[in-house]
Amino acid sequence: MLEIKNLHAHVEGNDILRGIDLTVKPGEIHAIMGPNGSGKSTLSYVLAGKEDYEITEGSITYNGKDMLDLGADERAAAGMFLAFQYPIEIPGVATMTFLKTALNAQRRARGQEDLPTPEFMKLVKEKAKDLNVSPEMLRRPLNVGFSGGEKKRAEILQMALLEPSLCILDETDSGLDIDALRIVSEGVNKLRDPNRAMIVITHYQRLLNHIVPDHVHVLSRGKIVKSGGKELALELEENGYADFIDEEAA
Amino acid sequence: MNAEARVKETQAEASLIEQFSKLAKDQGGLAAETREKAFADFRSAGLPHRRVEEWHYTDLRAKMREAYAPAEGGRTPEVLPAPVDDGPVLRLFIVDGQYRADLGSSAMPEGVTVSSPREVEVKDSLFPSKDAVIDLNTAFCQGGVVVTVAPGTELTEAIEIVHLVTQPETASYSRNRIEIGAQASVLVIERFEGAASDAAYQTNAASEISVGDKARVNIIKLQDEAKAAQHLDSVSIKVGAEADVHHFTLNAGGDLSRTQMFVEFLGEEAKLGCRGISILGSKQHSDVTLFVDHAVPNCESRELYKSVIDEKARCVFQGKIVVRPDAQKTDGQMMVQSLLLSEEAEVNAKPELEIFADDVQCAHGSTTGDIDEDLLFYLRARGIPEADARKMLILAFLAEAVEETENDRVIALLESKVRALLGAEEYAE
Numbered sequence: 001m002l003e004i005k006n007l008h009a010h011v012e013g014n015d016i017l018r019g020i021d022l023t024v025k026p027g028e029i030h031a032i033m034g035p036n037g038s039g040k041s042t043l044s045y046v047l048a049g050k051e052d053y054e055i056t057e058g059s060i061t062y063n064g065k066d067m068l069d070l071g072a073d074e075r076a077a078a079g080m081f082l083a084f085q086y087p088i089e090i091p092g093v094a095t096m097t098f099l100k101t102a103l104n105a106q107r108r109a110r111g112q113e114d115l116p117t118p119e120f121m122k123l124v125k126e127k128a129k130d131l132n133v134s135p136e137m138l139r140r141p142l143n144v145g146f147s148g149g150e151k152k153r154a155e156i157l158q159m160a161l162l163e164p165s166l167c168i169l170d171e172t173d174s175g176l177d178i179d180a181l182r183i184v185s186e187g188v189n190k191l192r193d194p195n196r197a198m199i200v201i202t203h204y205q206r207l208l209n210h211i212v213p214d215h216v217h218v219l220s221r222g223k224i225v226k227s228g229g230k231e232l233a234l235e236l237e238e239n240g241y242a243d244f245i246d247e248e249a250a
Numbered sequence: 251m252n253a254e255a256r257v258k259e260t261q262a263e264a265s266l267i268e269q270f271s272k273l274a275k276d277q278g279g280l281a282a283e284t285r286e287k288a289f290a291d292f293r294s295a296g297l298p299h300r301r302v303e304e305w306h307y308t309d310l311r312a313k314m315r316e317a318y319a320p321a322e323g324g325r326t327p328e329v330l331p332a333p334v335d336d337g338p339v340l341r342l343f344i345v346d347g348q349y350r351a352d353l354g355s356s357a358m359p360e361g362v363t364v365s366s367p368r369e370v371e372v373k374d375s376l377f378p379s380k381d382a383v384i385d386l387n388t389a390f391c392q393g394g395v396v397v398t399v400a401p402g403t404e405l406t407e408a409i410e411i412v413h414l415v416t417q418p419e420t421a422s423y424s425r426n427r428i429e430i431g432a433q434a435s436v437l438v439i440e441r442f443e444g445a446a447s448d449a450a451y452q453t454n455a456a457s458e459i460s461v462g463d464k465a466r467v468n469i470i471k472l473q474d475e476a477k478a479a480q481h482l483d484s485v486s487i488k489v490g491a492e493a494d495v496h497h498f499t500l501n502a503g504g505d506l507s508r509t510q511m512f513v514e515f516l517g518e519e520a521k522l523g524c525r526g527i528s529i530l531g532s533k534q535h536s537d538v539t540l541f542v543d544h545a546v547p548n549c550e551s552r553e554l555y556k557s558v559i560d561e562k563a564r565c566v567f568q569g570k571i572v573v574r575p576d577a578q579k580t581d582g583q584m585m586v587q588s589l590l591l592s593e594e595a596e597v598n599a600k601p602e603l604e605i606f607a608d609d610v611q612c613a614h615g616s617t618t619g620d621i622d623e624d625l626l627f628y629l630r631a632r633g634i635p636e637a638d639a640r641k642m643l644i645l646a647f648l649a650e651a652v653e654e655t656e657n658d659r660v661i662a663l664l665e666s667k668v669r670a671l672l673g674a675e676e677y678a679e
Contacts, residue, residue, distance in 0.1 A: 048631050051623075076633035088628045092646025097677055101642065102632035109633065141646075158632060 001026050001197055002166055007058035009046050016042040018222035019058070024166070027194040031208055031233060032201045034219035035241040040201045041085060043219070044170040047199075048082035049075045062166065076102075077109030081164030083155040085171040090142040095154075098142050099124060103161060127160045131187045148175035149184075156187040167191065167198045173207035185210030205237035220244045262317040263296055269319050270389060279368050280391055288388035295382045304381070304510075307566040307598045308537040313506050314480060318452050320390055321346035321420035326353070327445050331412060334439060334472065335663045338407040345414050347392035347422035361403030361434075365396045367425050376458040376486040378512050378543070384484050387423050387456040394424040394455075401431030401462060408437040408659070415479070418449035425456050432462035432490065437659065438469045442483070442503070444476030450505075451476065456484040463490040463517055468498075468657050472667065475503035477532075483509045489549075491517020496655050499526035500664065501536045501557075502671050508537040515549045515577075522551040525651045527664075529671050530563035530595075537566035544577040547607075553584040556651045558644050558672075559595035568600045571614070575606040584614040589621065589647050591640075641674040 002024040009017040016039045024030055034040050046053050047060065049072035060067040067075055090098075104114040115123070128138060131153045143151050152172055159167055169188065173181055188198070188211050200211055208216075208230065216232040217224045218241070225244050226232065259267070270289050275282035297314055298305035325346060330353060333339045342364060343353040349366050358364055372391065377384050397409060415422055430436055442453060453475060461467050475481045481504040489495050499509050513522060528536050542551050557565040571582045588597040601614035621643050629639035645668065652664045669675050 048627075050627050050631075071636065072627055072630035073633050073635045073639070076631055082631050084628065084631075088625055090625055090628070090643070090646055092649035093629075093642055098629070098632075098642070101638065101677065102629075102634055105635060105638065106633035109635075162632065 001063055003059075003061040005059045005061075007046070007060065008056045009042060009053045010056055011042070011053050016053070016222055017046065020222070020224060022217065022224065024197045024199065026165075026197055028215065029192070029198045029200060029211065029213040031213035031216045032199060032219050033203065033205075033216060033233060033236055036203070038219045039222040040219055041170055044082055044168050044199075044201055047168055048072055048080060073105070074109070076162075076164070077106045079165035080168065081159050081162060081166065082168045083152075083159055083170060083172055085174060087143050087151040087155050089144045089146075091144050093142045095138050095140060095142050096124070099158065099161060102158070106162060124161065127157055130190065131157050131160070132183055133157050149177065149180035152176060152180065152184050153187070156184055160187065160191060165196050167196065169198065169200045171201060171203065173202055173204060181207065181210065205233045208233045218244055260297065260311055262314045265317040265319075266386070267293065269317065273320070273390065277392065279366060280372055280388075281369050284369065284373050285389045285391070288385040291380065292382050292385035292389060298382050304539060304568070307568070307600075308506075308508055308535065310383070313535065314452075318419050318421040320392060321415070321417050321422050323348040323392065325416045326350075327414055327416045331414070331441070331443055333410060334441070334667065335659065337659055339410050339439075340407045342395055342397070342409065342411045343414060344394060344411065344424050344426075346416055346420065347394075347424045349393050349395045359405070359407065361400035362405065362409070363398045367391070367394050367396050367427060371396060371427055372425055376460065376488060377456070377484065378486070378514065378541075381484065381510070383454060383482050383508075383510070384456055387425060387454050387484065390421070390423040390454070391425045392423050394426040396427045396429070398429045399431055399434045399436050402433045403431065404435040405437070408439050410439045410441065413440070413442045413453065413455060414445060415443075415449070415451045415453060415476070416445045418446065418451055421452040421454065423454045426458070428457065428459045430459070430461050430465050430467055433464045434462065435466045436468070437657070438467070439472065439663075440469065441472045441474065442481060443474050444479055447476050448478060449476045450478035452480045452482075454482045458486045460488045461490050461493045461495050464492045465490060466494045468496045468655065468660055470660060470663065471497070471499045471509065473499065473501045473503055473507055473509065475507065477503065477505060479504045481507040485509065485511045487511065487513045489513065489515050489517070489520045489522055492519045493517070494521045496523040496657070496660075497525070498655055498660070498664065499538060500667060501526065501528035501530070501538070504534065504536070506535045508539065510539040512541045512543075513551075514543040515546050518546050518548040520549045522549070523654065524551070524553045525654060526555045527648050527651055527668060528555070528557040528559075528565050529668070530557065530565055531560040532563060533561070534563040535566070536563070538568075539566070540569040542569070542571045542582070544571065544573040544580045544582060547576060547578045547580065549577070550581040551583070552654070554651050554654060555586045556648050557588045557597065558591065558648065559588060559597060560591040562592070562594045564596040564598070566598045568602075569614070570602040570604065571612060573603070573605040573607050573610050573612060577607050578609045580607060580610040580612065582610070582612040586616045587647070588618045589644065590618060591620065641672050642677060644672060645669065645674055645677060
């Protein structure tokens, strides 16, 4: 469903991605691991359609469609979802208004009717409960005053509500304590589905104990330098990234 | 030929001189003498221009190419605008500069009286300084309303004053006075509209508002003039001891608009909030000039003005807070924030503090920027199309100024008005 070919991206004259190839099939979970500065977050932003990056080579095809021609909102409507590493606070935008606008915008883009407000409210309450997102949090402006854990839970709530076909989780474990990590992981696992794929970007192996991947890729200096099964993550935990960094430098 | 000390009159000034010579000077309850004096003062100064400090950014001499003749009275508009909300309201109409008792609410509740301005009221001006635009208002005054609210009156109805212009290429000059007694509680909604949305006309309004001790007052000005209109409005507010006064200006209409406000604290422990939103596009020029005089100790003022400026529009904000030598323990905070949506949009923000007391807490600030790309990306990444995401962020930027009014009816009214102006009705909570 997702095919990334020879993807090169740069920002302000620096090459960040230097030839990424990755194929993701429905139902699969791919973990992308790598040291800081390897291009993990850039890959997630480029997939989601952030405009700060210039794509100099390569392609991103999703369900047969060229994504590079589409804006971020069109990619979201096509089924892509990025759970942000640092969800942004937007004072003045009510959380519920935001959720409703996002959901209905995607429905419209797919030619569906808006979800009637009572049904929408019911849906949000249901999903919020699963993720331990309190009604009080939903009354606040978007992400404003949320703790790190609350922000990550709110991201997963958005994901559960929008039901994307491809979830990209960017360092979803960062800033989470063990309990929060468990709640967030359970929320993600609930969304596992034969028709839904996930790309889990993480620095540490611990998230992968909760969200077990089918494939693990190591990203270093903008390239995937090694791919394997879930055991590769354990190997990395043991030996660190030093091998790959050295390999590249040599 | 007479020797002229000043440069030659502009076309507009020449028209005003001619119009004044033809004016029936006994209309609107004003003595000819009062008008003659005001016009003589205007004539010696002329239309304000960029070398007049208070008018530096709004060069009226250049912008007011022509001066339309005062509108004839007596026209009845085909349609009266509906009230701005569903709440209880007392409606007063000023049509082409004249108060029209026949069009508004027929009866006033106990404690409220409405009449037209009298000679004594205009002569005894509450405006603290000389200003050519106020002089023109006095010289040409066609009418207006005097509203009094008796002490202790807690009014459930809003007092709505609708200024309506029915005739294109005319000028309307109205003089209004609102006297709010001690411990009264009042919401005033002042609206400026043109009967035809594309008509060119000129409005010159002046309002003198006095607020008694411990009164609680909310004044909302909705400037929704026709696109080609020129709007000049001078407002004086005198604030009594322990009073709580909120003034809000929503600027949306007019090709040229200026709201100049002069606020003075008369008694201690009073609170003032002056706020506003300007939503501008095309080649609109909108000016809010504010003068707050902390003449007595222990008062608090908050000034917050936000503007969203698109296309080739220009927004001017000038705010001066003066803290007199005796006004110790003054708390004054002024902020002006602008969002520029196009390369050619322009803002001139000039917040100023003049402090002569030593034990005060005062600050002012100004920010100007465009829409934050990271916020935009976050919303778009959730599927919200760019145009809608921008509207949401503009609403979010403006929300603070509305919320600070702390009055549920005012907040609901302003929010729905702002959403309508931005074409963002669907983001109602």
